[in-house]
Amino acid sequence: MDIDAIAAEHARRLSGADALIPRPRLWTDGQAGTPLRARDGLALATRSVVRTGTPAALWRPLVEYRLDVRLAGTDPSATLSALLARWDEHLAEAEAVDWDSAAVVTRPSRDTVGTSELLRRGFAPTRVLAVRPADRLGAGPPAVPGVRIRHAEAADLPTLVRLRQELHSYDAQFGVVTTRPDEHDLVTTETRDLLADADSATPSLWIAELYGRPLGFVEVQLPPAAKWVSEYVTADRVGYLASLHVAEEARSTGVGSALAAHAHQLFDEAGVEAVLLHHAQANPRSTPFWYAQGYRPLWSSWYRRPAIG
Numbered sequence: 001m002d003i004d005a006i007a008a009e010h011a012r013r014l015s016g017a018d019a020l021i022p023r024p025r026l027w028t029d030g031q032a033g034t035p036l037r038a039r040d041g042l043a044l045a046t047r048s049v050v051r052t053g054t055p056a057a058l059w060r061p062l063v064e065y066r067l068d069v070r071l072a073g074t075d076p077s078a079t080l081s082a083l084l085a086r087w088d089e090h091l092a093e094a095e096a097v098d099w100d101s102a103a104v105v106t107r108p109s110r111d112t113v114g115t116s117e118l119l120r121r122g123f124a125p126t127r128v129l130a131v132r133p134a135d136r137l138g139a140g141p142p143a144v145p146g147v148r149i150r151h152a153e154a155a156d157l158p159t160l161v162r163l164r165q166e167l168h169s170y171d172a173q174f175g176v177v178t179t180r181p182d183e184h185d186l187v188t189t190e191t192r193d194l195l196a197d198a199d200s201a202t203p204s205l206w207i208a209e210l211y212g213r214p215l216g217f218v219e220v221q222l223p224p225a226a227k228w229v230s231e232y233v234t235a236d237r238v239g240y241l242a243s244l245h246v247a248e249e250a251r252s253t254g255v256g257s258a259l260a261a262h263a264h265q266l267f268d269e270a271g272v273e274a275v276l277l278h279h280a281q282a283n284p285r286s287t288p289f290w291y292a293q294g295y296r297p298l299w300s301s302w303y304r305r306p307a308i309g
């Protein structure tokens, strides 16, 4: 099958699976990466690296090998299997056996063809980019008396660093976020940078206080800051909920729902049509929480870590 026919068939299958998935981009000649071919499919294998000692290293393995696939033909599962086999030969040359490496395949969550092929090759569904269209209703607990949401200020730096480190350690259990020896310094740098907009009309960090005690925070990106994520959804104005965390002692009491309701109000006021967020699929707290708040899976990232078992 020729390349244009594969791309057209792949796009047709995706648009039938999920109307919120944009038409896949065409790879341009000279695009970085290694093209791989199967009879009825094609893929682009890429590699991305972040350096130790940078805030980016907190949230992912240092080296990620990624495969972007286009599947067609009467048996797209077999096509994926053939592409994964080619990719494994390619990865074997990279000798990516270190824990700080991962092989990652990101697929539209509702395009489920080939799921068993991914499982067979040792991939696990690990990270989800979830979406909440603006008109969705959430069904969290009733509002809690005593919860107050306010802007984070420069003086909140120690509280935010503590809460963000708690979030980092909790999320590190689920396979993508990675524990680092210089974590405290990196989280402090990252939080200080985020607090730089604390005095603006649209601050990104908000704190939940229960009777004056700070017990949780939410970080939001309104347009245009969330532009980087808009290519993943068919909506013009997109917001990104970057993180939300509630101190362990205050969980399951409505604080997280109060923060989420506040974030959704900010997105509504900014005319956002769809809010996106990442969460770890195996997180037993965030997964049910977000789906009760009106989110649903849009893109699923399958990880194998290390990249070669």
Ligand SMILES: CC(C)(COP(=O)(O)OP(=O)(O)OC[C@H]1O[C@@H](n2cnc3c(N)ncnc32)[C@H](O)[C@@H]1OP(=O)(O)O)[C@@H](O)C(=O)NCCC(=O)NCCS
Binding pocket: 139, 140, 141, 142, 167, 170, 243, 244, 245, 246, 247, 250, 251, 252, 253, 254, 255, 256, 257, 258, 278, 279, 280, 283, 285, 286, 289, 292
């Ligand atoms: C995920 C997290 C933010 C949720 O915050 P939270 O304050 O615990 O959540 P809430 O109390 O507002 O909402 C959950 C509670 O609402 C209630 N609830 C949920 N749906 C409900 C419904 N339909 N009707 C009535 N009550 C409901 C339940 O009591 C539920 O608690 P339970 O699941 O333990 O039974 C928090 O658990 C947390 O910080 N986890 C660790 C870090 C993390 O995972 N962060 C997210 C990263 S993406």
